[in-house]
Amino acid sequence: MTAPSAPEQTAARRTDGQPAAANKMTEGVRSSPASTIVVTGLLVVVALYFLVPIYWVFVAATKSTDDLFATNGFWFSSDFALWSNLSQVLTFDNGIFLRWFLNSVIYAGLGALLATYFAAAGGYALAKYNFRGRNFVFGTILAGVLVPGTAIALPLFLLFANLGLTNTYFSVLIPSLVSPFGLFLCRIYADATVSSSLMEAARIDGASELRIFHTVGLRVMTPALVTVFLFQLVGIWNNYFLPLVMLSDTNLYPITLGLNNWRSQVDRLPEFYELTTGGVLLSVIPLGIAMIVLQRYWRGGLTEGAVKG
Structure with missing residues (x-):
């Protein structure tokens, strides 16, 4: 038998349809x-x-x-x-701005870190364990995503007032530990990326469920965790209404509440314009640094598992 010529091979490939379809897909992808x-x-x-x-x-x-x-x-x-x-901002009223800055670091940094851990634990459990009421719990969490934070601020104030926790660090920190969106994202990500066979292998080796979560689950879910951390960090750092409701001591104010306190005095003391604008500039620097450092993990967390082969 003689080998088919090049034109015959090309015709055969076109008859098969795969190269032609690939060319059509390539032409569709190209943008004008x-x-x-x-x-x-x-x-x-x-x-x-x-x-x-x-x-x-x-x-x-x-x-x-x-x-x-x-x-x-x-x-x-x-x-x-x-x-x-900037020198006036940092030295005004015995450096009260530095106190506000530290408070925001505590509220946003610690709150985002703990919220990310709790979201990872909850999402991992909902994704990898079968138990009665799992779908109901997940649906309730989805409903929580739709509830704005301002709608629950006043009920939280009444609850914390009965517990004697208003005007304390805990009144702002504790509500920041709950992230319905973070738990939702971790559940979806864990379901797509954490291998059940890998978990089973760890169980055979004698690892406890908690150890499997920390050594296997958290490592695999790292991109999603960074995404949740970034969202929580920005959300808590920019939060204004909850601290406004909960706090009355200026030494406990975050940056948002402190800067608004300065802005409210500009009609009486115009020099507060300089303090306010300088404070706003300093307040956005930490968020800019966090965005630059974590953006590659953020992009990966949002797109990981979106396309499967």
Whole structure:
């Protein structure tokens, strides 16, 4: 038998349909120059939407109160007062801003860390263990995602008032330990990535369920855990209404509540404009650092398991 010629092989491959289908898929994936320009333009608009306020805050923090209203809001004045403004922020009222900053670190850092752990434990249990009422529990958690935090702030205040915990660190920290969205994400991620056969192998080796969770589950779920941690960190750091309801002692204020306290005094004391703008600039730096450091894990956590071969 003679080997088929190249044209015959090409015709056979086209008859088979697989290469032709692959070519059609490739052509469908390719985007036209017009669509690329439109998508790029939309991304630029979205980027400007988020970056312009940060740029304005930086520019405003470099100005005195007079220059803040007498010069262009999006450009610097001749008197660059950034360092003097930041010095005032850090030294005003015996360094109360540093106290607020430390409080926010405690509320957001510790709260996000513990909330992530609890969400991981709950999501792992709902995904890998079969027990009566599992779907009901998961449905209840999904309902919790739909409830805004402001709707439960007042009931929480009444509950904590009866327990004698209002105006304490616990009144802000304890509610921050619950993350319905985090538990939902961990449940979905654990179900897709934590291998049941790997868990069974660990059980055969004599590992306890708690040890399996810490040595196998948490390691596999790391991208999702970083995602939950980042969301909780940002949410708690920017939380305003819950501390407003729970706290009356200024020494317990987080940054959000403290800066609003300064802003409320600008009509009486205009120099508080400089304190407020400088404090806002310092308050966004930790979130920017966290986003830069954790963004690669965040992207991985959101897309892991989305496509399966």
